[in-house]
Amino acid sequence: MNKRISSPKTMQDVIHRHRFTLKKSLGQNFLIDENILNNIAAAAGIDQESYVLEIGPGAGALTQVLASQAKKVIAVEIDRRLEPVLRDTLQDFDNVAVHFGDVLKLDLHQIIAQECPPEASVTVVANLPYYVTTPILMKLLTEGLPIETIVVMIQKEVASRLQAEPGEKSYGSLSIAVQYIADPKIVMTVPKTVFVPQPNVDSAVIRLDVRANKKVKVQDEAFFYKLIRASFAQRRKTLMNNLMNNLFDKTKKEHLLQVLNHVGIDPNRRGETLTIEEFAHLSDALSRQ
Structure with a gap:
């Protein structure tokens, strides 16, 4: 069995072995805490019948945890330089399909149809790059994809905005746009010390349960x-x-x-x-x- 890379040493070994350099412009901060990775999977309710869409697998630390628990993981990664890294770290899993490309430009309907049976509902799990959190979330929520649950690690401040109520300082247009379609709940906060490299801010894991019906009805x-x-x-x-x-x-x-x-x-x-x-x-x- 291939080593889990959810520790500083194993992650550094993988990065060094493949001579991979992390790009700040892509928001590449790799999570290296086994407990938090397991808690993310638990928050998403992953089991052996789950089809999971992971956005930004990076070196594959979260992917390994998801693949060990789910029926199938579809990972979408923008950085093709990670192809040999993921081939290495995911070599023991035959239930992972990696698609390279920009998730904002890819046809997710087509990818899901290709990788999942017609009746399948999909759970999204991701450690999202901070700089594209909002457009990715809105794409997932507004394109009519067969998604029931989204569990994502995002900037703590943004997570607070997603679940904010009227009158609260962080309540705004994003709060309403998300709550119109889904029910958000912060699952846990995550310190910046559990990433390689460390980001400048703390993070939070938030779960969004997509509503069967929109929260309100609007004509336009x-x-x-x-x-x-x-x-x-x-x-x-x-x-x-x-x-x-x-x-x-x-x-x-x-x-x-x-x-x-x-x-x-x-x-x-x-x-x-x-x-x-x-x-x-x-x-x-x-x-x-």
Whole structure:
């Protein structure tokens, strides 16, 4: 059995053996703590019937843990320089399929259809690069993929934003966009000391359970997203000012005031105080006009 690489020494040995240099531009921080790796798999509820999509396997430390517990692991890695490394570290597993490419550009529907039976639901598990966390999460949540659960290691600050409630400092457009589709819950925080190399900030593991039905119903989803983004464009400004500066022109001011009054939302409130239900109500009232 090939050695687990979830320790500083074995990870360094692998990196040295393959003369691999980590790229900061790709957010390559490899996790080297066996307990945390096992806890991530446990948080995702991985078992022998699970089909797992792992984004950014790196040198394969988390992949080894997932492959030992799941039916199949589909790993997507952007850095083709890691091909010989993964061939080495995953040589004892016949249930791992590695696809090289940018997950933001790949057709995940096609990859999942190729690697999984038609009726399979997929669990996403990943240690995501900090610089592309939001676009990757939104791709996973909005493309209608057969995903039930997402468990990802991300920057602690971003994890707090994902599960933030109205009125909290970290509540914003990302909170609403994610909670509209999934139910987020932080599983654990992770110190920066368990990575090679160490990142500048602490991390957190968050679990997102994709909702069978969206949290609220909206008539125009694209407009709903535009409304949310505009409402948080400048956090110190009122809802009215943000919408006038970022969504409507000056000729719409009276109309906007009428609609806000009609739905019972004070135009002097800030976006961070509105619930997702209030945004949905406002979105429908405005998109009907």
